[in-house]
Every structure is written in structure tokens, then in C-alpha cells.
Amino acid sequence: MSWPSRRARTFPHGVHPPEEKQFARDVPIEVVPTPAAVAIPLLQHLGAPCQAVVASRATVALGDVVGRAEAPVSAPVHASIAGVVQRESVATLPNGRHVTTVPIKAAGEQLEGQALYDAHFGGDWPLAGLDEIAPAEIVAAAGEAGLVGMGGAAFPTHVKLAPGPRRPVDTVLVNGCECEPYLTADERLMREAALPVLVGAKLVARAVGAKRIVVGIEANKPEAIAEMRRVAPELGIEVGVVATKYPQGAEKQLVYALLQRIVPGGKLPLDVGVVVSNVATAAALARAVLRGAPLTHRVMTVAGHGVREPKNLLVPIGLRLSEAIEAAGGLTDDAARVIAGGPMMGFSVAYLDAPVTKGTSGLTVLAARDLDAEPERACVRCGRCVDVCPMGLLPTRIALAARYGEWELAGSYHARLCVECGCCAFACPSRLPLVQLIRVAKARLAKMTA
Amino acid sequence: MTAEPVRIAPAPALHVAPGPHLTVSDFTARRMMADVLLALLPVAGVAVWIFRWYAVLQIAVCVAAALLAEALFSRLRRRRAPLDDLSAAVTGAILGLSLPWSAPWYVGAIGAFAAIGLGKAAFGGLGQNIFNPAMVGRAFVMVAFAASLAGGAYVRAEAALPILTQATPLSLAKGTAGAVALPGLWPLFLGNVNGSLGETSALACLVGGLYLCWRRSAAWQIPVWTLAGAAAAAVVANLLDPATPLTVLHHLFAGALFFCAFFIATDPVTSPLSPRGRAVFGFGVGVLVVLIRTLSSYPEGVVFAILLMNSVTPLINRGTVPKPFGGAVELPGGAK
Structure with missing residues (x-):
């Protein structure tokens, strides 16, 4: 059922940043030893924050609910280690938000090492009988497991999977593009755990009533494509190879x-009958539905010239970023910038005590030599940003309007449609902070319409 | 008792900055300007081959004056002189190549000061100017030193180089009613004719221009549509006046059209942003060049064609805002 090997498909515009996948693409997923403590943020998703439902000094087991919210667009958070709850604290997430956290100090028997890996990816995954599971049951399991989109946006999965009767969905796209440079967590997942990913995709399709499932993988991951193609036909899933181009993993693209x-x-995408799900989210859904396990761990990449041993790690949610870096051998002497996520859309981190969240796909650690020393100059209106914008916008115009506080003008250039992929600023010969300026315009416009 | 000095464990300094944290490595504003200078090498080479020391002197004077003017006007504006962005050198080089070999040195120097001062600094420096600085300088000296830049100025009966005793092709076409032998198309293409320093060889302009487009330091749409616009206008001109000695190919290869299409019209600052806008702009330049050649008393029309199209570039930008991927937010959905 996989596609004939035609030319790789793609979208208009975009850029080709250096791929930098060599750091960790051939390093198998390694389970991080149970840390002495974790701090579970009560807001890790798009939507309403959770309230803690465990008291200080209570004992929790792995997977116990730690916080939940009554609001429909929200996702509960769970204990990622067994231990004792500490007093609530506050952490600054890489995106700049201050959130309440529930710290848990490790105590008692832990699920760790190979057993933890197997609980996530090993063992048997039923290929038959998936179509007998009621859609409502899948949505409920996703909600209870606290699933959110693990590709970055962290939108609650149970909300996405319950689109309502007026919007028929015919196709589920499984996003295995991982177009951000350096990151290889999704690639490792596809190579090591194809079965849970594809079973999860089946469950997504079952939940939304879609007949067709296509896995999209960039052409620079031949091993992942081969592995998915080996398993996919059994489940009636197609594997589509897309061109290696940034931002190929953006939903609309x-x-x-x-x-x-x-x-x-x-x-x-729902409006054109499509639901897009990241490979890690699909795998987590399979685990939630078939094993009743909540989202307590995720795979993240720690890579770049700034870390000594780039790795893909299976980490508990709430692990400190500094501990993830230590697990990858620590920072090198010339490490210069730590980025939560990939270098194109990730946030640079000043506070390495910040916790890993459900949406943390990795840490990119750049060395001084990776950073651009070119000074910012005046816009020469070369139009490179226009040529590369995958949304077909005029980035320099929006940015200029933002710089002068002309918010309506920025809006008239469709600032709201910007997906902040960073192609414009990547390509800008004058090194203008285009994305940052457009972000400001978007925030102002949102406030004005609110 | 001396206090123990406080020791701080050496740790890497981590920097924060807005994303993206990667930038394209081989494409900077400075590199774009360097590309233009590089692309001008074949053009300048042909100029030196044909006009010898006249070309060397003219270009050197213009570049030096442009750099001096940039330094001076930056100082007046209490800014650091951005000579390292190479934009002033590009303006000087293009101005120099657009002048006749015979123009006295002070014409080039004054032109360069007008180019940088009136054309760029007055608007706020690089990126802010509306008009192509080199063409502002060229227009200034065209008016101020009309005799030194008229068609007749290119010809000196006593000149040592034989080519300099011949009229420029476009002056020939303009000055006489029929019955003149224009140079063949092949010399026009190669550049073995009299004219402004950089304009004579369409081939050299093409070589440098293709490099610029390949590097994406110039938008390919502009030269393509400039040449298309000129060709279209030339076809119309030939239909209206079949007796004209200028065929369509003469229009393309004679005068400064190729130089204009690849090096002047492509100035990013003063040309539109979007591909569609660039096409409109280029087509307009091409049509205007031929229009001025055929209808005005000037033999060549590049300077005014560029300045006119520069003046409407903001309008073109406004009228050619690309349609976003998926359409504007306000549009009702339903596309499939």
C-alpha cells in the first residue's frame, strides 16, 4: 500500500538549513536514570492550567494524576516518577511562561531502565481488533492520559480527536517529518518503535472516522522510511516520502x-478533512489506549556541538534541562546557546533548571562557532524573505510595520497567518529579527481583536 | 588575615536571543554587494579593453568619490561610515560604467557626490532611498554638464583609438534619417562599439548578470521582464515605423539595455519585493527605455526609465501584495 517511489512531494517556498542530523540519528534511545526529583509543570499544553490534586507530602506512584483542570481544553498531568510530593513551586519554561510546578522527590520502587523502555515501546501491540474499539473510548483514554501534541504546539489530543459531527475527516496524516535541524527523536522512534506509532495512527483514524492514513517522512531518513514501510502495509497505512525542506513538518505544508x-x-487541517498527528503523539496514544498508561515520559534529542555525547533520551516529564544535558555528557567548554527545541523555532534558554514538558522535543546546544557574527544592517528590500515564506507573506513589510507600531498595517499584510517558522529570518541577508518583530505584531493584533 | 579569593567555577557563558538560531551562511547584505562588484568585472574588463585608460580612470574616480561622499555624509549625519557594506562602491562603479569615456574627471566625481548625497544619504542611507543612487547621480550630471554627456560628446575626431571617432549606435539611429549603416548585431552584442563605458557589450552584461541571478543577489524576474518589455515595445515601434534602422534586436543589444536590465534595474532597494511586482517593474523599465529612445530627443532612455519606475515602486508594491498560502484570514473556507 505504500506509495510508488515517485519524486518526493513538497510545498511552495521554504529553505534548506543545514540538516545536522548526524549528531544523534544513529544513537539508540537511552533511558535516563530516575532523577532524585522532578518538577511537574501544571501547564504544559495550549489551554487552561491544571490545579494540583495531590497534597504536599502525599505519596504518589508513577502515573498518578498530579493536576487536572475542569476546562474542556486542557490536559491532566501525571507523576513521572514514584515518590513524595513537595510544596508547589514556580518554574520559568523556555517559552518565557512562569508556571506552577508540583515537585516530586523520588522514593520507593521505580520503573526504570529496560523495563521502562519496554513499557513504552516493547512487547506486543495488537494489530487486529483495533477497529472494535469505540471512538469515544479512544478520546476518553487520550484525555485521561493527558495527551497533547508532542510536535511542539502541545494542543490537547482529546480535543483534536473529537471534532464533532459537522466536520467529516477522511485522512489522518502522521507527521514524521522532523524538519528541524539537529532533532532526531522522532526518527529514532520510527526506527525503534514503528509498531506503536502505526497502531497509534490506526487509533487516531478510528477516533475521527478516517479511512486513509498516510505517514509523511522526509527523504533524509531512509532507515525510518524502510522500517515504516516494512510494518505499515499490514495495517493498511501508506508511507509518503516528502522532500527534505524546512518547514516540511508544518501542518499546512x-x-x-x-x-x-x-x-x-x-x-x-480539519477544515479540509484532515487530522495531523505527530509520530510521538501517535505512539503515546497507542500506549494510553492499549496499556492504560498516561503520558509521563517522552523521547527528546540532546545534540549539537555544545554537548559532549549527543543522544536521544527517554526522559521523565519534569526532569531538569540541566540533568538532560548531563545525561548527554554535559556542556562542552565552547557551548554558547541552549535551545529548547530545534534551532529554527526553539527558544534559547537562560534557566537550565527549567523542567522538560510534554512538548519538549529536544535540546539543541550550539557552540560559539555555530553562531552567526554578522551584524544587523538595514533592510535592502531584496525580497529573499518573500521568496522563502511558506505562507506567501511579505515578512519584511510586516516587520517594518511592527517596528513603527503600525499594527493595522501589519494586519493588512496578513501578519496573523505567520506560523513563525523562521524561514524569513534564516534567509535575511541583513540579519533582521523578522520573526520576533512579527511575533510582536501578532500579539498586538490578537489583543486588539480580543 | 587575607580573605580567600572567591573562585567561580569556569562555566560556558550561555547567550539568549530570539530564533531562528541559524542563518544562511553565504548570503549577507555585504555579500550581495560584493557579488555585484564581482559581476561587474567582465563588464569593466570589456570597458578597459575598448576604452583603455579612459575606462580605468573614470571608474576609479567614481568609486573613490562615492566612498569619500559616503564617509562625508555619514559624518554629517553623525553615523559610522558604512563603507564596509560595499554599497557605496557599487554605486560608484555603476555610475562610472554609465558615463562616457570622454567625460572629464570632475563630472564623475560630482556625479558620485550627487548619487550618494541626493540619491541615498538624503533619504536616510542604505535601504531607505526611493531612487537608484547611481541613476540620480547620472541624471544630475546629465543636466549639469549637458554638453559633456550629449551624444556628440562620445565622438572625438582626434582620438587615438579609432573606435572613439565613431558615433554611438543609438546616436547614429537618432541623428540621421535612414541611409546610415548601423554596426552589425554581432559587434553590438560583443561590445566593439562606441558608447558609455559599461554598456557596449551585451555579452559581458549577460555573463555578469547571470552570475548575479544564480547567486540570487539579483532577482531574475527583473532582467527577464525588462528585456521582454523592451522587446515588446520595440516590436510595436517597428510596426508603427517600418523605416526605422533600429530593429528589435538593435533595441536589445545597442545602448545600455542589458547593463540596465542586469545591474541597474535589479538594485533591490529601489525595485519591488514580490515576484509579480518585479515583473511589472521590469516590464515598465523595458517599455520606457524604448519609448524614450524612439519618441524623445535623447538617444538613450535608461536613466529616466529607471527613475520613473523607481518612483512608482511603492505603488507597485502596494498593488502586488502576494496572496497568502490558503488565502487571507477573512476569506470563507471550503477549498479542497
Whole structure:
């Protein structure tokens, strides 16, 4: 059922940043030893924050609910280690938000090492009988397990999977593009745990009533493509190879590349009958539905010239970033910038005590030599940003309007449609902080319309 | 008792900055300007081959004056002189190549000061100017030293180089009613004719220009549509006046059209942003060049064509805002 090997599909515009996958793509997922403590943030998703439901000094087991919210768009958080709850604290997440955390000090028997790995990816995954599971049951399991999109946006999965009767979905796209340079967590997952990913994809399709499932993988991951193609036919899933181009993993761009459908401005893939799910989210859904396990751990990459032993790690949510870096051999002497996520859309981190969240796909650690020393100059209106913008915008115009506080003007250039992928600033010969300026304009416009 | 000095364990200094944290490595504003200078090498080479020391002197004077003017006007504006961005050197080089070999040195120097001062610094420096600085300088000296830049100025009967005793092709076409032998198309293409320093060889402009487009330091749409616009206008001009000695190919290869299409019109600052805008701009330049050649008393129309199209570039930008991927937010959905 996999696609004939035609030319790789793609989307208009975009850029080709250095791929930098060599750091960790051939390093198997390693389980991080149970830390002495974790700090579970009560807000790790798009939506309402959770309230703690465990008291200080209570004993919790792995997977116990630690916080939940009544609001429909939210996701509960769970204990990622067994231990004793400490007094609530506050942490600054890489995106700059201050959130309440529930610290847990490790105590008692822990699930760790190979057993933890197997609980996530090993063992038997039923290929039959998936179609007998009621859609409502899948949605409920996703909600209870606290699943959120693990590709970055962290939108609660149970909300995405319950689209309502008026919007029929015919296709599920499984996003295995991982177009961000340096990151290899999704690639490792596809190579080591193809079965849970694909079973999870089946469950997504079952939940939304889609008939067709396509896994989209960038052409620079031949091993992952081969492994997925080995397993996919049994489940009636297609594997589509897409061009290695940034931002191929952006939802609208992936929908266009694989299905040639254009998501209208300001709408969701849902509006063209598509649900897009990241490979890690799919695997987590399989685990939630078939094993009743909540989202307590995730795979993240720690890579770049700034770490001594780049690795892909299976880490508990709430692990300190500094501990993840230590697990990858620690910082090198010339480490210069730690980025939560990939270098294109990730946030640089000043506070390495920040906890890993459900959306932390990795840490990119750049050395001084990776950083650009070119000074910012005046815009020469070369239009490179226009040529590369995957949303077809005029980035320099929006940024200029933002610089002068002309918010309506920025809006008239469709600032709201910007996905902040960073292609414009990547390509800008004058090194203007285009994305940052557009972000400001978007925030102002959102406030004005609110 | 001396206090123990406080020891801080050496740790890497971590920097924070907004993303993206990677930038394209071989493409900077400075590199774009360096590309233009590099692309001008074949053009300058042909100029030196044909006009010998006249070319060397003219280009050197213009570049030096442009750099001096940039330093001076930056000082007046209490800014650091951005000579290292190479934009002033590019302006000087293009101005020099657009002048006749016979123009006295002070024409080039004054032109360069006008280019940088009136054309760029007055608007706020690099990136802020509306008009192509080199063409502002060229227009200034065209008016101020009309005799030194008229068609007749290119010809000196006593010149040592034989080519300098011949009229420029476009002056020939303009000055006489029929019955003149224009140079063949092949010399026009190669550049073995009299004219402004950089304009004579379409081939050299093409070589440098293709490099610029390949490097993406110039937008390919502009030269393509400039040449298309000129060709279209030339076809119309030939239909209206079949007796004209200028065929369509003469229009393309004679005068400064190739130089204009690849090096002047492509100035990013003064040309539109979007591909569609660039096409409109280029087509307009091409049409205007031929229009001025055929209808005005000037033999060549590049300077005014560029300045006119520069003046409408903001309008073109406004009228050619690309349609976003998936359409604007306000549009109702339903696309499939």
C-alpha cells in the first residue's frame, strides 16, 4: 500500500538549513536514570492550567494524576516518577511562561531502565481488533492520559480527536517529518518503535472516522522510511516520502505536500478533512489506549556541538534541562546557546533548571562557532524573505510595520497567518529579527481583536 | 588575615536571543554587494579593453568619490561610515560604467557626490532611498554638464583609438534619417562599439548578470521582464515605423539595455519585493527605455526609465501584495 517511489512531494517556498542530523540519528534511545526529583509543570499544553490534586507530602506512584483542570481544553498531568510530593513551586519554561510546578522527590520502587523502555515501546501491540474499539473510548483514554501534541504546539489530543459531527475527516496524516535541524527523536522512534506509532495512527483514524492514513517522512531518513514501510502495509497505512525542506513538518505544508489540499487562511487541517498527528503523539496514544498508561515520559534529542555525547533520551516529564544535558555528557567548554527545541523555532534558554514538558522535543546546544557574527544592517528590500515564506507573506513589510507600531498595517499584510517558522529570518541577508518583530505584531493584533 | 579569593567555577557563558538560531551562511547584505562588484568585472574588463585608460580612470574616480561622499555624509549625519557594506562602491562603479569615456574627471566625481548625497544619504542611507543612487547621480550630471554627456560628446575626431571617432549606435539611429549603416548585431552584442563605458557589450552584461541571478543577489524576474518589455515595445515601434534602422534586436543589444536590465534595474532597494511586482517593474523599465529612445530627443532612455519606475515602486508594491498560502484570514473556507 505504500506509495510508488515517485519524486518526493513538497510545498511552495521554504529553505534548506543545514540538516545536522548526524549528531544523534544513529544513537539508540537511552533511558535516563530516575532523577532524585522532578518538577511537574501544571501547564504544559495550549489551554487552561491544571490545579494540583495531590497534597504536599502525599505519596504518589508513577502515573498518578498530579493536576487536572475542569476546562474542556486542557490536559491532566501525571507523576513521572514514584515518590513524595513537595510544596508547589514556580518554574520559568523556555517559552518565557512562569508556571506552577508540583515537585516530586523520588522514593520507593521505580520503573526504570529496560523495563521502562519496554513499557513504552516493547512487547506486543495488537494489530487486529483495533477497529472494535469505540471512538469515544479512544478520546476518553487520550484525555485521561493527558495527551497533547508532542510536535511542539502541545494542543490537547482529546480535543483534536473529537471534532464533532459537522466536520467529516477522511485522512489522518502522521507527521514524521522532523524538519528541524539537529532533532532526531522522532526518527529514532520510527526506527525503534514503528509498531506503536502505526497502531497509534490506526487509533487516531478510528477516533475521527478516517479511512486513509498516510505517514509523511522526509527523504533524509531512509532507515525510518524502510522500517515504516516494512510494518505499515499490514495495517493498511501508506508511507509518503516528502522532500527534505524546512518547514516540511508544518501542518499546512504537510497537508499540501501529501494531499495537495490547501488549508484556508485561519483554518485548520480539519477544515479540509484532515487530522495531523505527530509520530510521538501517535505512539503515546497507542500506549494510553492499549496499556492504560498516561503520558509521563517522552523521547527528546540532546545534540549539537555544545554537548559532549549527543543522544536521544527517554526522559521523565519534569526532569531538569540541566540533568538532560548531563545525561548527554554535559556542556562542552565552547557551548554558547541552549535551545529548547530545534534551532529554527526553539527558544534559547537562560534557566537550565527549567523542567522538560510534554512538548519538549529536544535540546539543541550550539557552540560559539555555530553562531552567526554578522551584524544587523538595514533592510535592502531584496525580497529573499518573500521568496522563502511558506505562507506567501511579505515578512519584511510586516516587520517594518511592527517596528513603527503600525499594527493595522501589519494586519493588512496578513501578519496573523505567520506560523513563525523562521524561514524569513534564516534567509535575511541583513540579519533582521523578522520573526520576533512579527511575533510582536501578532500579539498586538490578537489583543486588539480580543 | 587575607580573605580567600572567591573562585567561580569556569562555566560556558550561555547567550539568549530570539530564533531562528541559524542563518544562511553565504548570503549577507555585504555579500550581495560584493557579488555585484564581482559581476561587474567582465563588464569593466570589456570597458578597459575598448576604452583603455579612459575606462580605468573614470571608474576609479567614481568609486573613490562615492566612498569619500559616503564617509562625508555619514559624518554629517553623525553615523559610522558604512563603507564596509560595499554599497557605496557599487554605486560608484555603476555610475562610472554609465558615463562616457570622454567625460572629464570632475563630472564623475560630482556625479558620485550627487548619487550618494541626493540619491541615498538624503533619504536616510542604505535601504531607505526611493531612487537608484547611481541613476540620480547620472541624471544630475546629465543636466549639469549637458554638453559633456550629449551624444556628440562620445565622438572625438582626434582620438587615438579609432573606435572613439565613431558615433554611438543609438546616436547614429537618432541623428540621421535612414541611409546610415548601423554596426552589425554581432559587434553590438560583443561590445566593439562606441558608447558609455559599461554598456557596449551585451555579452559581458549577460555573463555578469547571470552570475548575479544564480547567486540570487539579483532577482531574475527583473532582467527577464525588462528585456521582454523592451522587446515588446520595440516590436510595436517597428510596426508603427517600418523605416526605422533600429530593429528589435538593435533595441536589445545597442545602448545600455542589458547593463540596465542586469545591474541597474535589479538594485533591490529601489525595485519591488514580490515576484509579480518585479515583473511589472521590469516590464515598465523595458517599455520606457524604448519609448524614450524612439519618441524623445535623447538617444538613450535608461536613466529616466529607471527613475520613473523607481518612483512608482511603492505603488507597485502596494498593488502586488502576494496572496497568502490558503488565502487571507477573512476569506470563507471550503477549498479542497
